[in-house]
Amino acid sequence: MVNVNKRLPLILTLLAAVLTGTFAGTLLTSSPQPSFWAKLRYGASMSDGQYLFDSVADIVPGASDSGAFKAAAALVQGTVVDIEPGIAYASDDGDSGAPVVPYDSQDAAMRYAGLVVRVDKVLAGRLGQGYTDGKIRIRVEQPATTTLAELKESIGTAGTGLMFVHNLAERQQLLGRPVTDPAQLTYARTVYTPIGEGLFVEESAGGPVVAPLMDARRAAQLLGYTYLSEDSEAEPSPTPTCDDLDPCFTPTSKPSATATSVPAGGTEPASTTPPSLTALRSTLLAAACAEGTSADSTSC
Amino acid sequence: MRMPALALLFAIVASLSAGLTAATPVLANTFGFFVYHPTWCCPKTDNRDVYWNGSTLTSNMITAADYGMANLDYQTDLRIGGYDDTAGTHTDLVMFDARYVDYWGKDWDGSSTGVNITGATKCVRVLAQIGGEYTCDRAELRFDLADMTTTTIRKKTACHEIGHAIGLGHTNLTSCMKQGTSTTQTYSSHDRSHINGEW
Numbered sequence: 001m002v003n004v005n006k007r008l009p010l011i012l013t014l015l016a017a018v019l020t021g022t023f024a025g026t027l028l029t030s031s032p033q034p035s036f037w038a039k040l041r042y043g044a045s046m047s048d049g050q051y052l053f054d055s056v057a058d059i060v061p062g063a064s065d066s067g068a069f070k071a072a073a074a075l076v077q078g079t080v081v082d083i084e085p086g087i088a089y090a091s092d093d094g095d096s097g098a099p100v101v102p103y104d105s106q107d108a109a110m111r112y113a114g115l116v117v118r119v120d121k122v123l124a125g126r127l128g129q130g131y132t133d134g135k136i137r138i139r140v141e142q143p144a145t146t147t148l149a150e151l152k153e154s155i156g157t158a159g160t161g162l163m164f165v166h167n168l169a170e171r172q173q174l175l176g177r178p179v180t181d182p183a184q185l186t187y188a189r190t191v192y193t194p195i196g197e198g199l200f201v202e203e204s205a206g207g208p209v210v211a212p213l214m215d216a217r218r219a220a221q222l223l224g225y226t227y228l229s230e231d232s233e234a235e236p237s238p239t240p241t242c243d244d245l246d247p248c249f250t251p252t253s254k255p256s257a258t259a260t261s262v263p264a265g266g267t268e269p270a271s272t273t274p275p276s277l278t279a280l281r282s283t284l285l286a287a288a289c290a291e292g293t294s295a296d297s298t299s300c
Numbered sequence: 301m302r303m304p305a306l307a308l309l310f311a312i313v314a315s316l317s318a319g320l321t322a323a324t325p326v327l328a329n330t331f332g333f334f335v336y337h338p339t340w341c342c343p344k345t346d347n348r349d350v351y352w353n354g355s356t357l358t359s360n361m362i363t364a365a366d367y368g369m370a371n372l373d374y375q376t377d378l379r380i381g382g383y384d385d386t387a388g389t390h391t392d393l394v395m396f397d398a399r400y401v402d403y404w405g406k407d408w409d410g411s412s413t414g415v416n417i418t419g420a421t422k423c424v425r426v427l428a429q430i431g432g433e434y435t436c437d438r439a440e441l442r443f444d445l446a447d448m449t450t451t452t453i454r455k456k457t458a459c460h461e462i463g464h465a466i467g468l469g470h471t472n473l474t475s476c477m478k479q480g481t482s483t484t485q486t487y488s489s490h491d492r493s494h495i496n497g498e499w
Binding site: 042043044045046047048049050051052053058059066067068069070087089091093097098109110112139144145166171175177193194195196197215217 | 333423440461464
């Protein structure tokens with residue numbers, strides 16, 4: 001009994017330590033579930049490439065071509081209401097197209113889901129085939145790190161946004177690559193492809209927009225704010241040097257972006273926060289007015 | 301008095317330790333994929349010894365891929381486990397090249413996305429780990445031959461896509477992980493700090 005009394009403070013302290021540790025761990029691990037867009041954007045395929053335009057004004061319906069890139073058919077304001085299975089591709093080591101497989105197939109290496117969007121307003125241009133019951137379906141890559149069921153669960157966090165879109169079948173026709181396979185044509189007629197990775201979404205009313213299909217730095221460039229990342233604080237990016245071993249690359253195959261357009265942020269000092277949906281909408285409407293494609297010309 | 305003080309110190313250390321080991325990473329990162337703290341990137345490779353296959357690559361591209369894998373081995377803790385003549389169940393990275401137009405439904409020339417894709421990586425076999433971390437058992441890397449016009453571009457793109465395949469995201473630093481017209485063919489110290497010590 002004497003021994004227990006002597007060790008009581010130690011026992012109590014250790015007990016407190018265990019409880020505190022457990023509590024802290026619980027607090028830190030019970031992070032909020034990632035939003036719909038966080039689930040959709042991360043873990044998707046990654047690539048390297050060159051941007052063909054450098055301003056949101058270049059995506060607006062009616063904007064002139066920027067190299068190979070062609071502007072969107074429509075700019076809509078819409079609300080994401082559901083997500084559905086779309087099309088899936090397997091892998092093939094040839095250079096012919098990847099084989100289409102059932103959406104749930106184990107062989108599917110790439111899946112595109114259909115984002116069901118209620119069109120609240122067509123702001124510029126026009127929608128085409130596949131616009132039924134006031135809704136369109138936008139195809140987006142479904143990362144292998146999430147399921148459709150998980151995405152459906154979080155659909156309530158998807159919010160509303162401004163979306164540059166073009167019906168896939170009509171787009172391919174415009175590009176001179178019409179879809180000829182009957183099954184794929186049926187699919188292409190029902191879905192819209194996001195143009196210029198241009199989905200700008202407000203997850204909460206009045207909050208900053210997110211651009212879930214874009215690289216963060218690209219979104220910052222187009223929306224006119226400064227992107228702060230871990231590596232931007234790690235060390236400055238020096239001017240690239242060129243030598244025999246590492247000559248400066250001059251693009252030759254395809255034209256890259258011009259440097260004449262103005263980002264959505266205009267000439268205001270660069271902020272570290274993306275604009276609100278309202279501010280972006282004003283910028284885009286002005287661009288649509290300039291192109292003569294605004295759906296409501298009286299507002300120009 | 302001395303004993304409770306020591307015990308208290310131990311208790312503080314123990315509680316902090318318990319809390320932190322149970323926690324999710326809290327720093328912004330450009331490496332790996334963690335469901336509760338999504339990064340800008342892709343699942344990291346699931347093992348230290350990386351086995352790869354590029355049996356269908358064109359000769360110039362296999363040279364660049366060889367360079368990319370050797371560079372990974374040289375610059376980081378990751379090692380080339382071996383080259384598989386044919387992609388088997390344990391092959392981690394499988395590389396392909398072609399003149400892609402709409403392969404995997406992607407817009408390779410950028411006429412719709414506005415991004416002319418030179419190379420793309422997709423984890424085709426994702427493993428979910430306990431605690432919300434995802435790793436990649438197999439990644440496929442694809443190079444668009446329409447853009448693979450010089451040795452520099454091929455090596456840079458190989459380094460870049462291999463970087464994605466093992467978990468690295470994009471950067472603004474001098475690194476092959478910088479997007480676009482950067483010609484750097486190696487990883488930055490920042491990239492390496494993400495990789496080294498992970499396996």
